[in-house]
Amino acid sequence: MVLIRLTGMDLKCFNRQHLRHLRSGFCPVLFWVPFLLLFNSCTPEMFKGLKKTDSVVTVEKIKIFHPVLNGSLVYKTSVSFRDKEFSSLTYVNSINDSVFKIVLLTTFGNTLLEAEISREKFTVNNVISYLDRRPLLKIFEKDWRLLLAGNLSPEIPLAFPPGSGELVFDYKQKRTNHLYHYNLDKKSVVQAESFSGKNRKVIVMVNSYRDSQPESFTIEHPSLHLKMNMTLLKKVNNDPAE
Amino acid sequence: MNLHKKIVGFLLISAFPVLALAQQGMKTMTDTSGFKSGLEKFSKATQSIQGEFVQEKKLKMLNDKVVSKGLLYFKKENKLRWEYAEPFSYIVALNNGKVMLKDEGKVTSYDANANKLFLELNDILVTCINGNIFQGKKFSFRFFETDKSNIAEMTPLSATMKNFIDKIILYFDKNDFTVSKVEMIEPSQNSTVITFKNKKLNADIPEKYFILN
Numbered sequence: 001m002v003l004i005r006l007t008g009m010d011l012k013c014f015n016r017q018h019l020r021h022l023r024s025g026f027c028p029v030l031f032w033v034p035f036l037l038l039f040n041s042c043t044p045e046m047f048k049g050l051k052k053t054d055s056v057v058t059v060e061k062i063k064i065f066h067p068v069l070n071g072s073l074v075y076k077t078s079v080s081f082r083d084k085e086f087s088s089l090t091y092v093n094s095i096n097d098s099v100f101k102i103v104l105l106t107t108f109g110n111t112l113l114e115a116e117i118s119r120e121k122f123t124v125n126n127v128i129s130y131l132d133r134r135p136l137l138k139i140f141e142k143d144w145r146l147l148l149a150g151n152l153s154p155e156i157p158l159a160f161p162p163g164s165g166e167l168v169f170d171y172k173q174k175r176t177n178h179l180y181h182y183n184l185d186k187k188s189v190v191q192a193e194s195f196s197g198k199n200r201k202v203i204v205m206v207n208s209y210r211d212s213q214p215e216s217f218t219i220e221h222p223s224l225h226l227k228m229n230m231t232l233l234k235k236v237n238n239d240p241a242e
Numbered sequence: 243m244n245l246h247k248k249i250v251g252f253l254l255i256s257a258f259p260v261l262a263l264a265q266q267g268m269k270t271m272t273d274t275s276g277f278k279s280g281l282e283k284f285s286k287a288t289q290s291i292q293g294e295f296v297q298e299k300k301l302k303m304l305n306d307k308v309v310s311k312g313l314l315y316f317k318k319e320n321k322l323r324w325e326y327a328e329p330f331s332y333i334v335a336l337n338n339g340k341v342m343l344k345d346e347g348k349v350t351s352y353d354a355n356a357n358k359l360f361l362e363l364n365d366i367l368v369t370c371i372n373g374n375i376f377q378g379k380k381f382s383f384r385f386f387e388t389d390k391s392n393i394a395e396m397t398p399l400s401a402t403m404k405n406f407i408d409k410i411i412l413y414f415d416k417n418d419f420t421v422s423k424v425e426m427i428e429p430s431q432n433s434t435v436i437t438f439k440n441k442k443l444n445a446d447i448p449e450k451y452f453i454l455n
Contacts, residue, residue: 071306072304074308074329076329076330078345085348085350086343086350087332087345089308089329091301091304091306091308093304093306101303101304103301103303103304105299105308107310107326107332107334108297108324108334108434109299109308109310109426109434110406110426110428110434111301111428111430111432114301114303114430114432116303125303125430126303126430126432128405128406129405233329233330234329
């Protein structure tokens with residue numbers, strides 16, 4: 001029945017005996033054709049022909065953020081969702097290169113969200129009630145996993161054949177592809193994209209860097225009409241004497 | 243545990259709130275009605291207030307102190323303007339129930355839902371100056387004092403407000419009854435302290451300050 005649903009055919013007369021007959025009987029090739037078509041369609045043309053790369057060098061290239069051990073990076077975050085716009089502040093801090101803390105505040109100082117992200121887990125330590133929705137938190141986690149793949153991902157990315165002025169790396173997981181465009185002149189990632197199949201779900205554009213940290217970048221979810229502009233305001237030191 | 247230890251433990255726990263207050267130099271207010279009537283007189287005599295503010299956010303998770311600065315304008319009955327200069331330029335104006343926001347030159351309507359606490363804070367400040375802060379039924383109150391301040395500790399009564407705020411502590415200057423400091427403690431125990439300074443009473447504040455365009 002699974003096969004019937006996937007191929008979209010109205011074959012209610014088909015039962016398990018028919019399937020067994022197809023698989024072992026006169027035409028095994030015919031049985032596997034829909035599966036082959038299905039799996040083939042999971043890998044869009046654009047992600048084919050990739051090769052594995054030197055892991056250490058690549059991961060360094062893909063890093064958008066670098067650990068901030070003695071303070072936090074503060075970003076003005078302008079969010080536009082459909083016809084609504086509002087500003088907030090995002091604090092990014094790292095315990096080491098594999099654990100990052102992210103805090104969202106309103107401009108007036110009240111806490112919206114406090115979360116910790118690492119290779120293994122995403123922990124929400126505190127979230128205001130109206131943001132405490134699983135789909136919203138999932139979007140938040142996925143966005144930060146896309147931004148921090150160079151820091152957090154244990155996988156070795158695949159590389160596209162070198163193109164004009166950039167290297168493109170791909171983290172592939174099932175139907176999801178995370179692409180990182182490394183600009184050879186700027187020596188940094190200028191764009192990251194998340195694909196689900198052929199659909200581009202998230203686009204990150206890094207416009208500039210300051211002291212090796214992203215200074216201005218946008219995170220866009222075209223299908224959700226959601227866009228976040230992040231502008232680095234300053235680095236806050238957590239020296240208690242200050 | 244023997245009886246002696248239990249008694250000592252009980253006494254220590256009972257004395258803890260008193261010890262904590264004493265540590266901060268706070269004691270229970272002796273003349274609450276005198277404070278309330280003084281505040282009422284002040285509100286009748288006050289038409290406007292302007293001053294500087296420093297907003298300091300303490301985040302437990304990051305060990306960071308987040309500091310914002312700016313100017314605050316209030317004009318009776320309920321006009322307020324928060325003009326943030328740091329960490330970035332941002333203006334919020336409340337004018338007779340209408341909320342406007344100016345960010346990078348762009349004026350937009352305010353998302354009240356995203357800033358319930360801010361709106362509540364404005365309501366508190368306005369009612370403080372209008373003298374009817376203690377008449378509402380949104381909070382329970384406890385009153386304390388130090389040498390310099392009268393202190394009203396407000397605990398929200400509604401479940402909705404309790405999601406946002408654990409306590410709001412208002413510090414009133416004993417000399418002129420103006421609010422000198424507001425401390426807001428969230429359920430996560432993150433806190434925001436807003437300190438007001440260089441206050442000017444009854445200065446002429448142009449109406450245009452409360453209209454953003």
